[in-house]
Amino acid sequence: MVSLSTTPFLPFTAKNASTRIPPPTSFSYSKQRSNRDPRKVVCACIAPPQNFKSQDSSAIHFNGSSKSEQLSTARDHEDDSDVLIECRDVYKSFGEKKILNGVSFKIKHGEAVGIIGPSGTGKSTVLKIIAGLLAPDKGEVYIRGKKRVGLVSDDDISGLRIGLVFQSAALFDSLTVRENVGFLLYEHSSMSEDQISELVTETLAAVGLKVLLYDEPTAGLDPIASTVVEDLIRSVHIKGQDARGKPGNISSYVVVTHQHSTIKRAIDRLLFLHKGKIVWEGMTHEFTTSTNPIVQQVTRSCAGLSYRRGCSLDPEPT
Numbered sequence: 394m395v396s397l398s399t400t401p402f403l404p405f406t407a408k409n410a411s412t413r414i415p416p417p418t419s420f421s422y423s424k425q426r427s428n429r430d431p432r433k434v435v436c437a438c439i440a441p442p443q444n445f446k447s448q449d450s451s452a453i454h455f456n457g458s459s460k461s462e463q464l465s466t467a468r469d470h471e472d473d474s475d476v477l478i479e480c481r482d483v484y485k486s487f488g489e490k491k492i493l494n495g496v497s498f499k500i501k502h503g504e505a506v507g508i509i510g511p512s513g514t515g516k517s518t519v520l521k522i523i524a525g526l527l528a529p530d531k532g533e534v535y536i537r538g539k540k541r542v543g544l545v546s547d548d549d550i551s552g553l554r555i556g557l558v559f560q561s562a563a564l565f566d567s568l569t570v571r572e573n574v575g576f577l578l579y580e581h582s583s584m585s586e587d588q589i590s591e592l593v594t595e596t597l598a599a600v601g602l603k604v605l606l607y608d609e610p611t612a613g614l615d616p617i618a619s620t621v622v623e624d625l626i627r628s629v630h631i632k633g634q635d636a637r638g639k640p641g642n643i644s645s646y647v648v649v650t651h652q653h654s655t656i657k658r659a660i661d662r663l664l665f666l667h668k669g670k671i672v673w674e675g676m677t678h679e680f681t682t683s684t685n686p687i688v689q690q691v692t693r694s695c696a697g698l699s700y701r702r703g704c705s706l707d708p709e710p711t
């Protein structure tokens with residue numbers, strides 16, 4: 394397990410911040426393969442900052458500008474050779490509660506995808522199904538074109554390492570509370586900023602992760618601290634680069650979020666999950682100009698509201 398103090402994350406500065414900014418209070422990265430949990434899931438934890446006051450409380454608005462959009466959730470006649478992950482008609486219930494009701498989408502090599510939608514609609518459930526922590530009741534998950542059977546194990550058929558980054562703890566009952574919550578930060582680490590930066594890049598490379606799934610990575614962070622995390626998410630992607638200009642190792646990532654700044658800064662393509670289905674997908678900048686009635690309900694409810702006032706992605710009641 395590798396645990397990192399937050400202080401050394403200063404190399405990842407917010408592009409829009411004029412001053413160097415404090416990082417989140419804790420960021421830890423852990424290769425989660427204890428003897429008690431043989432699954433090939435790599436887990437990290439990002440916790441909200443403590444005792445950190447933003448130096449810039451300016452509102453962050455989410456407003457795209459493109460006129461075009463792609464309303465179709467079915468992408469026929471596509472070249473699928475670069476598809477890393479596909480969920481095909483996935484259903485999931487918990488007891489009597491039907492959560493996913495035929496979810497289908499593809500994640501391609503190089504993509505930065507966001508899953509948004511109302512609370513409780515099953516976004517985290519989708520991530521857990523992709524990661525192989527939960528099995529769908531019906532439907533299939535394909536990893537590089539190979540159907541996944543059962544949960545992720547050491548016999549993983551895909552060879553594609555998928556990491557899940559949790560926003561909060563209490564994730565694996567096989568881990569102790571201490572392991573789950575803290576990932577034991579080195580609060581008084583003597584490592585330099587550059588050493589830590591290097592360590593993150595090298596650790597990701599050594600672990601061999603190709604896809605990262607982030608579950609609400611900026612929840613609870615103020616706007617400035619969020620930008621640090623959003624930049625870090627971009628920096629470890631193959632299309633990004635770290636403070637030293639080195640490209641990341643992550644081929645594709647998926648972010649579940651309610652935060653407008655994260656949608657704007659860290660996501661290129663959006664999947665909108667509503668009532669158990671993907672009801673809209675398109676490029677991030679196409680969202681606010683969508684003519685999809687459900688999307689319009691959301692964007693209407695967000696009009697004029699700032700991030701800090703907590704604009705919700707829940708559609709207005711009809």
Ligand SMILES: Nc1ncnc2c1ncn2[C@@H]1O[C@H](COP(=O)(O)OP(=O)(O)OP(=O)(O)O)[C@@H](O)[C@H]1O
Nearest residue numbers: 487488492510511512513514515516517518519649
């Ligand atoms: N293991 C479980 N057992 C029973 N119910 C569950 C389980 N996991 C999730 N649920 C329920 O399924 C629903 C969807 O949960 P999920 O966390 O996937 O939603 P979400 O869209 O990520 O929500 P939020 O945006 O609020 O985080 C919720 O009602 C939740 O209580």
